[in-house]
Amino acid sequence: MSKPGSAFRDQVEVLIARVPAGKVTTYGDLAALAGHPYAARIVGGMAHYGDAALPWHRLVNRFGGLASGYHGGREAQAEHLAAEGVTCTDFVVDNFKERRWQP
């Protein structure tokens, strides 16, 4: 495609871009959808160094809690999620189980 540097990275970018506002996804799900169910760490690493323009604030861990290291802080991420309709409590997405985006 336009930037076929790495199929995995390209897939992660496409998947995160496919996540609709108001929903959240987990690192493991994105990694599994990208083809590597054990590469959840890579998704986090890319989020920190990869594309700072993608909606990484929709990424949460499998507990539904906001991850650390987010550019600006977890409170900033919670604000962005709340702005999209995702309510968070104590940095944990409310109704996470129902808000988890699934293809």
Add this chain to the structure above:
DNA sequence: CGAGTGACCGCAA
């Protein structure tokens, strides 16, 4: 160029 780290997940004992 080489090595280490990383916002994690799943499984085993």
Add this chain to the structure above:
DNA sequence: ATTGCGGCCACTC
């Protein structure tokens, strides 16, 4: 039920 360990790819220094 809980705890501890290993493992995958990409990015940076």
